[in-house]
Amino acid sequence: MTIIPKSIRVEHPAIAAAKLRTEAAAPQTISLEMLRAWALAAGADDVGVVELDHPELEEERVPVLRAFPAAVSLISLVVRMHPENVRSPARSVANHEFHHTGEAVDDCARALVARLVAAGHRALNPAMAFPMEMDDFPGRTWVVSHKRVAVAAQLGRMGLHRNVIHPRFGSFIVLGTVLTSARIEDRLPRLAYDPCVDCKLCVAACPVGAIEPDGAFRFSACLDHNYREFMTGFGDVLEDVVESRDKHELRERLTISESASMWQSLTYKANYKAAHCVAVCPAGDDVLGPFVADRPKFLDDVLRPLTERSEPVYVVRGSDAEAHVRKRFPHKPVRVVRSSLRATTAPGFFRALPLVFQRGPAKGWRATFHFELTDAAGTTHRATVRIDDGALTVNASALEGQGDVTIRGDAQTWLDVVTGKRNPVWMVVRGKLRISGDRALLDRFARCFPR
Ligand code: B12
Ligand code: SF4
Numbered sequence: 001m002t003i004i005p006k007s008i009r010v011e012h013p014a015i016a017a018a019k020l021r022t023e024a025a026a027p028q029t030i031s032l033e034m035l036r037a038w039a040l041a042a043g044a045d046d047v048g049v050v051e052l053d054h055p056e057l058e059e060e061r062v063p064v065l066r067a068f069p070a071a072v073s074l075i076s077l078v079v080r081m082h083p084e085n086v087r088s089p090a091r092s093v094a095n096h097e098f099h100h101t102g103e104a105v106d107d108c109a110r111a112l113v114a115r116l117v118a119a120g121h122r123a124l125n126p127a128m129a130f131p132m133e134m135d136d137f138p139g140r141t142w143v144v145s146h147k148r149v150a151v152a153a154q155l156g157r158m159g160l161h162r163n164v165i166h167p168r169f170g171s172f173i174v175l176g177t178v179l180t181s182a183r184i185e186d187r188l189p190r191l192a193y194d195p196c197v198d199c200k201l202c203v204a205a206c207p208v209g210a211i212e213p214d215g216a217f218r219f220s221a222c223l224d225h226n227y228r229e230f231m232t233g234f235g236d237v238l239e240d241v242v243e244s245r246d247k248h249e250l251r252e253r254l255t256i257s258e259s260a261s262m263w264q265s266l267t268y269k270a271n272y273k274a275a276h277c278v279a280v281c282p283a284g285d286d287v288l289g290p291f292v293a294d295r296p297k298f299l300d301d302v303l304r305p306l307t308e309r310s311e312p313v314y315v316v317r318g319s320d321a322e323a324h325v326r327k328r329f330p331h332k333p334v335r336v337v338r339s340s341l342r343a344t345t346a347p348g349f350f351r352a353l354p355l356v357f358q359r360g361p362a363k364g365w366r367a368t369f370h371f372e373l374t375d376a377a378g379t380t381h382r383a384t385v386r387i388d389d390g391a392l393t394v395n396a397s398a399l400e401g402q403g404d405v406t407i408r409g410d411a412q413t414w415l416d417v418v419t420g421k422r423n424p425v426w427m428v429v430r431g432k433l434r435i436s437g438d439r440a441l442l443d444r445f446a447r448c449f450p451r
Contacts, residue, residue, distance in 0.1 A: 027120030032186035039077060042111035043104055045173075046078040046166065048153030049184045056152040060144055067143045068124045070181040074144070075112065076153040077176040079105045080169040083287055087279045089305040094279065095271045098174070102128045105176040112178050121182035128176050130270075134231070138341050139348060146175035154188040157195060161202035161277035162217045165195040170284020171277075195283045199291070201299075202277035205306055207313045207332060209324030211277055220356045221321035224340055225314045226273050229265035232340030233314070237262060239338065258312070258335075273314065276306045318450035320360045339451045342419055346373040346381035346411040349418070350396035353385060353449065361447040363390040367438075369445060370403030373411035381411065387448060405437035405445075420451065 032049060039047035050057065052064060052071050064071050085097035109125035116123040126143035133141045147164050150156055156164040159171060166173050203211045210222040227233050237254060244250035254262075265271045280303050282291030291298045312335045315322040325334055341356055343349035350371070366388040374380045384400040386393045407414065413432040416422040424442075427433045435442065 030184045038115045043108035044077045045080045048076045048155040048188045050153040054152050068179045070122045071179040073184050074149045075178040076150045078173050081172040083172045089309045099269045101174040105174045109176040123180040125178050144177045146177050149177045159196040165283045167195045168285045170287040171281035201280040205276035205280040208321035228314045230270045236338050316450050320358045350383045356449050357392045359390045362387045367404040367441045370399045370406040372408040375411040405441050409433035
């Protein structure tokens with residue numbers, strides 16, 4: 001065997017060329033002005049930057065670094081929508097606008113990534129919204145919260161309706177974020193004022209009462225209605241198919257128009273059932289004129305066509321949303337569905353409680369519930385859940401104070417009881433669960449988290 005000395009071994013030509021390129025190309029420093037020119041050329045209507053270690057982005061750090069360990073800066077992109085399209089009571093028109101603008105954001109983010117890479121940086125663009133990391137469902141499925149990044153980058157403020165309002169384009173925007181290794185110089189100045197004019201039209205417009213005047217957001221109300229033809233509503237429809245005795249029962253559960261609508265969503269892109277909170281929002285310099293000029297006319301032109309629209313509204317039986325639609329919009333047909341957030345672990349159960357909590361059934365009483373649930377790996381998860389006259393607090397790491405009711409036992413059994421798979425009395429008899437304290441309070445507890 002002939003041994004070639006290391007010194008005269010010929011290097012692979014591609015490796016040699018790559019070494020030369022790396023030595024020659026020091027990444028270009030990027031100013032906000034240069035970035036803005038690139039982003040606008042890529043199709044953005046506005047752009048801002050924030051560093052990943054910004055204090056407002058603490059919750060973003062882990063998921064962002066998991067997706068892209070090189071991330072240092074986050075570039076927030078804004079693409080505006082056409083307000084008339086979003087405001088149209090013809091849902092197909094509004095949905096088209098959301099979908100088209102969403103694609104425009106994804107295209108813009110992708111083009112900006114190419115520009116950054118050409119300048120010697122690393123970069124990655126997570127989706128505007130879909131698809132998401134569904135392995136993590138029902139936990140957080142999004143790689144980065146575009147809203148949080150946009151607010152931290154001073155592109156807007158969170159409105160009462162929990163959407164970011166841009167000072168110029170208002171609520172009529174779709175957001176994107178590019179993650180990059182580049183350090184970008186300069187930042188947008190702090191927004192001088194909150195663009196939300198506190199008109200509360202979003203509260204009046206929402207068919208399921210998801211937006212409370214005090215700023216609370218009834219997450220499950222929005223999800224159960226709006227996502228009827230998305231990932232979670234589709235699961236509910238599958239269960240209807242399985243449970244129906246025959247085609248006649250299925251046709252009662254799923255009208256011909258609903259199954260046709262589901263088909264359109266599966267074929268052309270999932271259709272939101274409402275975005276009325278965004279549609280009626282008058283905020284933003286480009287949008288505010290008609291509202292300021294003649295408020296009653298604005299209500300007639302923009303709010304009324306949506307509130308008077310006869311549209312199926314999807315609610316869980318016994319939820320605040322059901323009470324809301326029956327009282328405020330008796331002309332809108334109520335369609336009862338199952339809750340779409342079903343926990344699969346004990347920590348997931350505690351995390352989901354605030355998302356599915358209903359204030360109505362929790363009014364006028366108070367109690368403390370202690371949970372000690374042990375999973376298959378032998379870990380015991382302890383939590384304290386307090387209901388206090390319409391308010392909920394969850395301490396998902398400890399038992400606090402004196403419990404009125406204590407639930408101990410196998411975590412999976414408890415999750416099965418919650419989803420109706422197992423009978424709680426039978427599980428207690430079999431020793432899978434131990435429940436002490438006032439059991440009548442458990443029925444009240446269950447009514448606060450209807451399925
Ligand atoms: C989850 C989500 C939803 C959820 C929750 C909405 C919400 N208020 O957060 C649902 C399905 C209800 C939803 C609905 C809509 N959404 Co949405 N959604 C997102 C998503 C993926 C993440 C939101 C987020 O940042 N949450 C974190 C914090 C900042 O939000 P938060 O309000 O404080 O917290 C709530 C949620 O996080 C939720 N939550 C907590 N844990 C979990 C776990 C799970 C599994 C889920 C699903 C939710 C959830 O509970 C919190 C309290 O209510 C983003 C896309 C993205 N990748 O960023 C789009 C996004 C926020 N949505 C958007 C839009 C336009 C809508 C709709 C108008 C869609 C439509 N056409 O109808 C409605 C508006 C509803 C509303 N008033 O908020 C835009 C908003 C643009 C803007 N101007 O801000 C975004 C940014 C998409 C985009 N790329 O532009 N959405
Ligand atoms: S509709 Fe009115 S209250 Fe609601 S977010 Fe817009 S400006 Fe604020």
